[in-house]
Amino acid sequence: MNDARICLVTLGVEDVARSVAFYEALGWVKAPQSVESTAFMVGEAIVLALWQRGEMIADGGEGELPAGSGSAGLAVNFTSEEAVLEAYEKAVAAGARPVKPPAKVFWGGFSGNFRDPDGHLWELAYNPFFKLDAHGHLDLLASGD
Amino acid sequence: MNDARICLVTLGVEDVARSVAFYEALGWVKAPQSVESTAFMVGEAIVLALWQRGEMIADGGEGELPAGSGSAGLAVNFTSEEAVLEAYEKAVAAGARPVKPPAKVFWGGFSGNFRDPDGHLWELAYNPFFKLDAHGHLDLLASGD
Numbered sequence: 240m241n242d243a244r245i246c247l248v249t250l251g252v253e254d255v256a257r258s259v260a261f262y263e264a265l266g267w268v269k270a271p272q273s274v275e276s277t278a279f280m281v282g283e284a285i286v287l288a289l290w291q292r293g294e295m296i297a298d299g300g301e302g303e304l305p306a307g308s309g310s311a312g313l314a315v316n317f318t319s320e321e322a323v324l325e326a327y328e329k330a331v332a333a334g335a336r337p338v339k340p341p342a343k344v345f346w347g348g349f350s351g352n353f354r355d356p357d358g359h360l361w362e363l364a365y366n367p368f369f370k371l372d373a374h375g376h377l378d379l380l381a382s383g384d
Numbered sequence: 385m386n387d388a389r390i391c392l393v394t395l396g397v398e399d400v401a402r403s404v405a406f407y408e409a410l411g412w413v414k415a416p417q418s419v420e421s422t423a424f425m426v427g428e429a430i431v432l433a434l435w436q437r438g439e440m441i442a443d444g445g446e447g448e449l450p451a452g453s454g455s456a457g458l459a460v461n462f463t464s465e466e467a468v469l470e471a472y473e474k475a476v477a478a479g480a481r482p483v484k485p486p487a488k489v490f491w492g493g494f495s496g497n498f499r500d501p502d503g504h505l506w507e508l509a510y511n512p513f514f515k516l517d518a519h520g521h522l523d524l525l526a527s528g529d
Contacts, residue, residue: 243411243427245393248458252502257479261501264478265471266388282388283519284429292502307503309454313393326410333409334402356406357397357437358452374428 240375242326244315245285247377249362251292251310258289270379272368284376288314299352299360300339312352312360316371320349323363327351330361385520387471389460390430392522394507396437396455403434415524417513429521433459444497444505445484457497457505461516465494468508472496475506 252258259269259278267280267287276294280287295312296304304310317323323341330353331337341351341363350364372378397403404414404423412425412432421439425432440457441449449455462468468486475498476482486496486508495509517523 241411241428243407243413243425245390245427245430245432248390248393250500250502250504254501257501261478261480262388265475266386268388280388282390283386284521285390287390305450305452305454307450307454307499308456308505309450309452310502311453311456311458311504313456330410334406354452355395356399356402357395357455359395359397359456360453376429 240318240371240373242315242375244375245313246316246371246375247279247286247288247314249288249290249295249312249314251295251304252289253292255289255291262287262289268380272379279379281377281379284374286377286379298344312362314362314364316369316375316377317363317365318371320365323349323351323365326363327353330363335361385463385516385518387460387520389520390458391461391516391520392424392431392433392459394433394435394440394457394459396440396449397434398437400434400436407432407434413525417524424524426522426524429519431522431524443489457507459507459509461514461520461522462508462510463516465510468494468496468510471508472498475508480506 262280270279270281276291278289335353338352348366352362370378407425415424415426421436423434480498483497493511497507515523
């Protein structure tokens with residue numbers, strides 16, 4: 240599986256229902272894995288996560304996030320905690336600034352955040368509830384319950 | 385072709401060569417279509433464009449962009465100028481804030497920018513030099529010259 244992927248783009252949004260309506264109008268489909276504070280919108284080979292901005296900030300470990308695209312992050316999903324740790328170490332060795340080292344997180348997965356040399360936010364995650372297809376893309380509609 | 389896609393994530397960066405080295409260490413491959421101010425890094429079904437931040441700001445029509453993820457934008461590519469116009473009108477009708485209505489741009493393509501209801505930046509583009517595959521993803525290595 241190629242690690243040069245983006246499985247999910249997370250957008251911090253004030254009103255999740257308003258954002259779901261906006262992205263549905265553009266063709267994105269709300270996945271059954273969505274919860275009240277986070278809608279997972281399925282597209283071609285990528286998922287847009289519309290995450291309530293206050294919760295995204297609380298989870299991020301940095302105290303605040305700028306509005307607009309400043310509350311956007313890119314995520315790569317892996318099939319194990321070990322794979323997340325390896326990829327995180329590789330990123331830090333390449334010059335990434337650690338933000339939140341990989342650890343168990345409140346939603347039941349395992350993830351870490353870093354920023355690239357210009358401050359662009361990335362998350363590396365293992366989500367035991369989300370399946371990846373053979374190309375390493377999230378397969379939410381197929382794995383929906 | 386499903387319009388719920390992200391073909392390209394653009395990251396505004398200060399030093400393109402430094403960013404290329406960082407993302408190459410993470411497995412991304414620099415496409416032959418790259419130019420001095422913009423490197424196109426090919427991943428699985430998605431491209432990371434590392435665009436020199438000053439040029440990204442000059443092109444954006446907004447005068448400034450915050451640092452870090454505030455200088456990130458999501459892009460969808462289409463196969464014609466007409467398809468860009470249609471998708472742009474659809475987004476505005478759904479509540480997007482117009483930033484730069486679709487028009488011919490300096491790099492030889494046709495593109496427009498909008499912000500979603502929370503200010504997340506999107507670009508819709510027709511790039512006559514970039515091929516799309518059957519799923520609507522950029523096919524840079526295959527179409528590289």
